[in-house]
Amino acid sequence: MKVKHEPLASLCNAVNPQRLVQTAVQLVSAPSPTGDAGKAADCLAEILRADGFAVTRPAAGHPSSPAVAVRFDSGRKGPVLQFNGHLDTVHLPFVPPRVDGDQLTGSGAADMKAGMAAAVEALRALRDANALRTGSILLTGHDLHEAPWGFGQQLDHLIRDGCVGDAVLIPEPLSTQLPVIGRGAATWKVSIRRTGPPVHEVMRPKDEPSVIAAGAELVGRLERLNRQLAFQSDALAGSASLFVGQIHSGEIYNQYPQECWLEGTRRWLPGTAKETVKAEFRDILSRLEKETGVSIAADFRFIRDAFFLEQQHPFVSAFQQSYRAVTGQDLPIGPKPFVDDGNSFSADAKVPAITHGPRAGGQHTVNEWVSIDDLVRVAQVYALTAAAFCSSP
Ligand SMILES: [Zn+2]
Numbered sequence: 160m161k162v163k164h165e166p167l168a169s170l171c172n173a174v175n176p177q178r179l180v181q182t183a184v185q186l187v188s189a190p191s192p193t194g195d196a197g198k199a200a201d202c203l204a205e206i207l208r209a210d211g212f213a214v215t216r217p218a219a220g221h222p223s224s225p226a227v228a229v230r231f232d233s234g235r236k237g238p239v240l241q242f243n244g245h246l247d248t249v250h251l252p253f254v255p256p257r258v259d260g261d262q263l264t265g266s267g268a269a270d271m272k273a274g275m276a277a278a279v280e281a282l283r284a285l286r287d288a289n290a291l292r293t294g295s296i297l298l299t300g301h302d303l304h305e306a307p308w309g310f311g312q313q314l315d316h317l318i319r320d321g322c323v324g325d326a327v328l329i330p331e332p333l334s335t336q337l338p339v340i341g342r343g344a345a346t347w348k349v350s351i352r353r354t355g356p357p358v359h360e361v362m363r364p365k366d367e368p369s370v371i372a373a374g375a376e377l378v379g380r381l382e383r384l385n386r387q388l389a390f391q392s393d394a395l396a397g398s399a400s401l402f403v404g405q406i407h408s409g410e411i412y413n414q415y416p417q418e419c420w421l422e423g424t425r426r427w428l429p430g431t432a433k434e435t436v437k438a439e440f441r442d443i444l445s446r447l448e449k450e451t452g453v454s455i456a457a458d459f460r461f462i463r464d465a466f467f468l469e470q471q472h473p474f475v476s477a478f479q480q481s482y483r484a485v486t487g488q489d490l491p492i493g494p495k496p497f498v499d500d501g502n503s504f505s506a507d508a509k510v511p512a513i514t515h516g517p518r519a520g521g522q523h524t525v526n527e528w529v530s531i532d533d534l535v536r537v538a539q540v541y542a543l544t545a546a547a548f549c550s551s552p
Contacts, residue, residue, distance in 0.1 A: 166290065167484055167543060173284035174538045180258065180531055182206055183276035186246070187256035187265040193308035196247035196301075197224035199272070203246060203279070203300050210283060219301065219316035226301040226313055228322055231282055233549070237294025240474075240545045241324030242278035243314075243500055244271050244331075245304030249523050262528045269519035269527040274330025275300060277517065277534045281541035290542065294549030297324045304500065306462050307346070314500055318508045326474035326548060327504045327512040328541055332519035334533065336493030337479070340396045342426040343433055343465035343506070344498045347440065348458045349377065351419045363415040368452040371408050374419035376451065378403055380443055381423075391428055395494040399427045401440075425459075429467040433506075437461075463498035464506035472511045473551045481543035482515075485536055490515075515540070 185206060191199035204214045204227045216225035227246075248267040256265035263273055282298055285291045299317060303309030317323065351370045355363075381401050388399040401423070408419035427436050437459050448455045468475065470492070482490045495501065501512035517537050519529035 164484070167546070170284060170288045170290045170542050170546060171485065171539045173288035173290070174280055174535055174542060175283070176531070176535045178283070179276055179280040179534055179538055180263065182279050183263055183268070183273040183529075183534065184256045184258065186272035186276055187263070187268055190253045190266065191247050191302070192250045193247040193303060193305040195224065199246040199267075200224050200227050200300060200302065203227045203275070207279065207298075212282070217317060217320065217322060219313045219320065219322075221302055221313045221316070224302040226299060226317060229282070229298040230295055231286065231291070231298070232295040233291040233293050235293040237549050238326065238551060239295050239297055239324040240548050241297040241299060241327040242281065242541060243299045243327050243329055243504075244275040244278060245302070245500065246272065246275065246300045247302045247304050247309065249305045250308060251523075251525050254525050254527070258531070261531050263531055264526070264528045266527065268529045269332045270522040271331050271516060273519070273529040273534055274332060274516040274537065277537040278328070278330050278541055280538040281545065284538065284542045285545055290546045292546075292550050296545055296549070297322070310460065311463060311500065311503055314503055315507065318503060323504070323508045323510060326472070326510055327501070328478075328544065329499060329501050329512060329514045330516035330537060330541070331499050331514045332516045332522060332529065333495070333514050334516060334518045337490045338466070338495030338501070338514050339468040339470060339492045340393055340429060341466035341495030341498065341502060342396050342399070342428055343431070343436075343502065344462040345425045345433070345436065346422070346460050346462060347425060348422045349420060349444065350456045351377070351453045352417060352456070353453055355417070357410065357417050358415050360413045360415045370416055370419040370453055373447060373451045373453040374406055374408060374421060377421065377443070377447055378406065380447065384439075384443065391431070393428055395492075396428060397494070399431065401425050427465055429465040431465065433461055433464050463502035466495055466498070466502040466505045468505065468511055468513065474511045474548050475513070477547035477551060478513055478515070478540070478544045481540050481547055484543055485539045
């Protein structure tokens with residue numbers, strides 16, 4: 160820690176590494192696959208209650224695992240800073256927590272229970288050091304984050320219910336850059352069918368269209384769209400895209416198949432309305448349907464909208480100044496390579512969101528790890544950012 164300024168130094172010193180690690184270990188100990196994160200939510204609620212915080216459990220449309228919310232108020236008017244994280248993990252075999260030197264390992268250690276523990280520790284430090292002079296902190300933890308088992312529905316519900324701050328910190332494991340832009344993402348699956356049953360190709364009805372030919376035509380049209388989308392490009396975030404990941408049809412070489420299905424993704428940049436993206440895709444399908452006589456069913460699923468962070472916002476200055484105070488360096492700006500809750504806060508709640516968390520690895524594998532030293536740093540940056548942002552006019 161490089162903090163010299165006295166009140167800031169005492170706030171940093173109020174971050175207790177043992178308490179932080181213990182919280183992280185407790186959260187990792189509670190298995191919480193997406194959709195079934197109740198155990199981890201109960202665990203977090205219990206930890207916060209034992210710490211003396213007033214905890215509420217908004218169901219937010221998912222009563223089997225209610226979310227966790229704490230409001231910590233200075234009692235004086237000022238901005239609300241939100242610490243937000245998901246408590247669910249991808250569906251992989253459960254790995255219990257283990258501390259080995261600087262590393263904590265186990266399910267959700269990287270993504271993102273240890274980051275959540277750092278946010279909890281920042282909240283405790285702000286209270287213990289009496290460092291929140293104005294404004295308040297809203298801490299939220301929720302389920303239904305990880306696709307394809309969840310699509311952010313519980314967070315969307317919380318946002319609709321107004322459970323949202325004026326700015327948000329999200330401790331996902333991204334530590335080397337400040338993400339300022341990111342693409343929105345959707346997945347799609349298309350099924351192309353004809354009416355008759357599968358038959359020997361010599362028996363095929365003359366008036367029935369070929370699902371394979373229609374599928375091939377669709378791939379060509381989607382690839383043309385992808386080439387046009389490449390012109391919509393951002394230096395940091397990359398290009399808008401339409402990607403075909405798989406195509407399947409047929410059983411054997413001389414049977415006339417009934418179905419051809421394809422699956423892929425669509426990504427877009429901030430400034431493009433997600434409804435437009437969906438309508439454009441549907442339009443391609445309905446034209447092909449009319450022209451070829453096949454019937455086409457499509458499942459187009461939004462994962463998250465595009466993300467943008469206004470760099471001139473006082474929240475960003477408060478964060479950068481705090482990051483510099485703790486590390487002695489500036490955090491360079493960069494893209495957000497994945498979609499996360501920050502996309503929902505940015506696009507739906509219209510509040511600035513910074514994804515910043517510990518140095519970690521092995522996300523979405525059974526080998527997750529997180530650096531304990533870096534967790535302490537994250538807790539300090541969060542606490543300092545809160546003290547600075549909540550006292551901004
Ligand atoms: Zn995550």
